[in-house]
Amino acid sequence: MKHSDRHDVASATAATTGHPWWRGAAIYQIYPRSFADSNGDGIGDLPGITARLEHVAKLGVDAIWISPFFKSPMDDFGYDVADYCDVDPIFGTLADFDALVARAHELGLKVTIDQVYAHTSDQHPWFVESRRSKDNPKADWYVWADPKPDGSPPSNWQSVFGGPAWRWDARRCQYYLHNFLASQPQMNAHNPQVQEALLGVMRFWLDRGVDGFRIDALNFLMHDPLLRDNPPTPEDGRRRTRPFDYQLKIYNQSHPGIVGFIERIRALCDEYGAVFTVAEVGGDLAENEMKAFTAGDTRLNSAYGFDFLYAPAITPRLVADVLAKWPDTPGLGWPSWAFENHDAPRALSRWTEAADAAAFARMKAVLFAALRGNIILYQGEELGLEQVEIPFELLQDPEAIANWPLTLSRDGARTPLPWVTQAEQGGFTSGQPWLPIGEDNLSRAVDRQEADSGSLLNLTRSLLDLRRASPALRLGAFEVIEAGESVLSARRRHGDETVLVAVNMGREPAAWPDGLAREGTVLAAVNGAAVGSLPPFGAVLYAPAR
Numbered sequence: 001m002k003h004s005d006r007h008d009v010a011s012a013t014a015a016t017t018g019h020p021w022w023r024g025a026a027i028y029q030i031y032p033r034s035f036a037d038s039n040g041d042g043i044g045d046l047p048g049i050t051a052r053l054e055h056v057a058k059l060g061v062d063a064i065w066i067s068p069f070f071k072s073p074m075d076d077f078g079y080d081v082a083d084y085c086d087v088d089p090i091f092g093t094l095a096d097f098d099a100l101v102a103r104a105h106e107l108g109l110k111v112t113i114d115q116v117y118a119h120t121s122d123q124h125p126w127f128v129e130s131r132r133s134k135d136n137p138k139a140d141w142y143v144w145a146d147p148k149p150d151g152s153p154p155s156n157w158q159s160v161f162g163g164p165a166w167r168w169d170a171r172r173c174q175y176y177l178h179n180f181l182a183s184q185p186q187m188n189a190h191n192p193q194v195q196e197a198l199l200g201v202m203r204f205w206l207d208r209g210v211d212g213f214r215i216d217a218l219n220f221l222m223h224d225p226l227l228r229d230n231p232p233t234p235e236d237g238r239r240r241t242r243p244f245d246y247q248l249k250i251y252n253q254s255h256p257g258i259v260g261f262i263e264r265i266r267a268l269c270d271e272y273g274a275v276f277t278v279a280e281v282g283g284d285l286a287e288n289e290m291k292a293f294t295a296g297d298t299r300l301n302s303a304y305g306f307d308f309l310y311a312p313a314i315t316p317r318l319v320a321d322v323l324a325k326w327p328d329t330p331g332l333g334w335p336s337w338a339f340e341n342h343d344a345p346r347a348l349s350r351w352t353e354a355a356d357a358a359a360f361a362r363m364k365a366v367l368f369a370a371l372r373g374n375i376i377l378y379q380g381e382e383l384g385l386e387q388v389e390i391p392f393e394l395l396q397d398p399e400a401i402a403n404w405p406l407t408l409s410r411d412g413a414r415t416p417l418p419w420v421t422q423a424e425q426g427g428f429t430s431g432q433p434w435l436p437i438g439e440d441n442l443s444r445a446v447d448r449q450e451a452d453s454g455s456l457l458n459l460t461r462s463l464l465d466l467r468r469a470s471p472a473l474r475l476g477a478f479e480v481i482e483a484g485e486s487v488l489s490a491r492r493r494h495g496d497e498t499v500l501v502a503v504n505m506g507r508e509p510a511a512w513p514d515g516l517a518r519e520g521t522v523l524a525a526v527n528g529a530a531v532g533s534l535p536p537f538g539a540v541l542y543a544p545a546r
Contacts, residue, residue, distance in 0.1 A: 021110060022212065022276035022301060023334060024474030025062035026464050027376045031342045032069045032091055033077060034416045035379055037429035044416070044428070046092035050100045052419070053107055055446060059382060060464035063110035063276070065214050067342060069097070073123050075183045076398060079114075079216065080121035084201040094208075101209040112212035112276055113205060117198050118220040119184040126197070127185050131171050141194050143177035143186045143223055144169075156229040157252040158243040162402045165252060179220050179252060181398060189221045195261055199268055206269070212276030214304065215265075219281050219289050222255035241403055254285050259292055262299050278302040278336050278374070287325055294333025302336045302374055309344040314351045314364070314505060316488035320480045323372055328477035335373035339364065340381050346413050349387035356507065357384065359537040361456050362526040363503060366539035369463040369524075370492065370501045372478035380417050380441070382460040383449060387412040388438035396435060411435055418445035459526065466523055466541070472497040473541075482513040487534060489513040499523065500542055504534040519545040 036048030046069060056064060068078030069091040078088070087094055104111045120127055130138040145154035145166075153166035153175050159182075166175040167182045177186040187194055202213065230247040233240075240246055262279075269275035277300040281289045290303035307322040308314070326335045339347040352360040361384040368375055390411045395401050400409035415435045420427030426437045426445055449455035467473045476494030486506030492499045500517060504510040511534075512518065518532045520542040529538030 019475060020274055020276075020301075021062060022274075022374065024372075024467075025110075025276075025374050026060065026467060027063045027065050027112065027336075027374060028056050028059065028061045029065045029067065029338070029341060029376055029378045030056075031067045031379060031414055033434060034414050034428075036417065036419070037431070037433075040430040041090070042429050042431040042433045043090050045090065046087065046096040046100050050096070050103050053100075053103055053109065057107035057109055059377075059461055060468055061109070061377065062468070063112055063211065064104060065112045065212075065376065066114065068114045068116060073121055073183070075121070075181055077396070079116050080119070080181065080184045081116050082121040082123045083125075084115075084120075085204045098208060105209070110211035110276070111209070112214055112278075113210055114216055115202065115205075115213045116216040117187065117189065117201075118217040119178065119180060119186050122183045122185055130185075131169055131176070134172055134174070140191050141188055141197075143188050144172060144174045145177070145227060146174055155227045155251070156247070158230075158247055160242070160244050161399045162242050162244070164243075177223065177252075179217075186220070186223065188223075189261060190223075190225065190257060195264065199264060202265065202268060206272045206275065211274070212278070213269075214278050214280060215300075216280050218262075218279040218293065219258065219283060219285075220253045221261065222257050223253070224251035224255060227251070249283055249285075253283065254289060259299065262293055266299055276301050278304050280304045282306045290335070291333055296331055299333070302334045304336045304338070304376070308337060308339050308347075309341060312350060314339075314347075314367075316483040316486065316503075316505060319367070319371075319488055320483035320490075323478045324480070326373065328372070336376055337368075337371055337373050338376040338378060339368060340378040340413065341376070342378070342414055343410050344413065345408055346385060346387040347381070348384060349412075354386075356537065357386065358456075359527050362459055363505065363537040363539045365456065365460055365463055366524060366526055366541060367488070367501075367503050367505075369467045370473060370490070370499075370503075370541060372476065372492070375467075377460075378413075382457050383418070383441075383444045383446065384456045385415075385417075385441045385444060386438075388415045388436060388441060390415075390435065394436065415441065418442045419447065421445040421448045463524055470497065470499060470523075471495055472499040481515050484513070486510050487513055489516045498544060500544055501540075502529070502534060503539040504529070504537060507536050509536060510534040510538075517544040521545075 033044050035044045036052045037044050038047040070081045071083035071086045071088045072078045072080050101111050126138055126141055130142045153164050157165040159165040160180050165179055168175055178184050228251045230251055233248050279293045279300050281303050294300050294303050348357050390409050397410045416428040416433045416437050418426035418441055425433050426442050449457035471494040472492040476492040479491040481489040487510045488503045490501040512532050520531050523541045525540040527537045528535040529540040531542050
């Protein structure tokens with residue numbers, strides 16, 4: 001679709017619904033390596049995604065988000081990009097991507113993709129040229145610095161994956177900055193030429209029909225040019241597993257100049273109409289940066305919050321506190337939420353015991369559908385997949401290998417999606433999968449849940465259909481009525497519609513919240529819950545009696 005056509009469709013949609021398609025959307029994250037393998041090499045690919053898109057469309061989501069599929073040496077599984085404008089052969093070709101976009105649009109799905117601008121692979125042609133000398137055309141496209149007089153790195157900055165964030169390069173007799181792996185050199189986005197190149201990348205994908213972007217590690221995009229040392233993190237009792245955890249990341253990230261580049265991104269996307277932009281923002285200053293990156297009408301549409309992704313428990317107070325930071329206030333940005341993703345442990349493995357997992361998953365699904373903001377489901381969440389224990393000899397995750405055994409492997413949340421219970425390798429591949437599927441997860445395969453009207457898969461579909469049809473759930477304010485030890489109650493309201501929410505996150509029956517109506521029409525209820533009754537892990541959404 002040409003961007004002018006897309007703009008016309010978007011304008012018509014906005015005129016009909018009163019809001020852009022992405023506001024309150026449900027988005028489904030696809031991790032390409034683990035979604036579906038079409039050629040038997042054990043690694044998921046773009047044709048595999050295309051072949052299985054009907055499953056996603058039937059869920060009732062508005063869009064997909066595809067994690068990196070660009071050409072890469074795969075040191076960090078695609079987050080180390082060697083060519084922003086091509087598909088890595090393990091995933092397919094540009095023609096395969098075009099076919100995927102066409103099929104998604106046929107099914108009514110928007111397509112958003114990852115963009116990794118803070119760093120590239122050290123095999124990217126830009127870096128290959130940059131490291132050749134101090135005076136070549138791309139010499140200043142990355143962050144280079146001379147050593148201190150004693151030969152040590154220019155600052156005390158530490159990398160996320162462990163050790164100093166500086167790597168010596170003998171070609172230039174300088175250090176280069178890497179906030180992640182040493183093979184992921186940091187781009188110098190202070191350089192206007194770098195900004196132009198990155199905007200050119202964005203335009204390339206917009207011209208291929210992409211409807212939006214999730215921008216990875218955006219708060220790492222610019223550094224302090226003075227290379228000042230980060231101060232130490234005050235002792236807070238938490239266990240520190242990496243040198244990175246010992247510093248307040250003030251100078252190696254979070255530079256105020258990032259906002260100016262964000263406004264250039266927004267201006268470009270506005271040319272194409274209704275393009276959705278969401279920032280990944282983590283770290284010590286996440287809330288401030290999320291709000292700065294999304295304020296007003298000239299910056300990004302949304303920011304991707306980490307509040308739930310690494311939380312060791314889900315509680316009413318956590319939900320109330322997190323959503324209170326994003327009230328329905330003019331000019332304040334629009335949040336996006338996820339309970340799981342490719343970097344964080346599966347929520348069921350963090351938040352409940354195995355014996356309670358099925359009931360807890362149903363409660364969690366109702367809670368998720370009730371949140372204000374965009375909700376991002378990670379592939380397999382609709383099936384209730386749990387974290388898979390990956391033995392050291394099978395680990396692929398470079399962070400887990402480097403920090404073994406103190407860092408929980410991200411591989412456990414990246415295991416292949418099970419499609420067919422009785423098929424070898426769960427119908428994911430005809431070969432040997434790149435990670436084991438996990439026996440417990442195999443029993444939760446799509447085909448088995450398709451046939452079970454009471455499955456989590458079918459519950460998820462009904463909840464997403466409800467959310468899409470309800471202006472209150474999709475757009476309304478989130479007014480907390482009670483956030484107790486185990487019970488959360490809230491009011492979602494938009495226009496003339498009100499939906500009341502009651503969720504018991506505990507293993508014991510709970511008293512009905514004070515101040516919450518005891519009569520109404522049930523819209524969704526799980527685990528025996530009803531208006532006026534909250535059994536263990538009970539949850540109910542209902543329209544109050546008039």
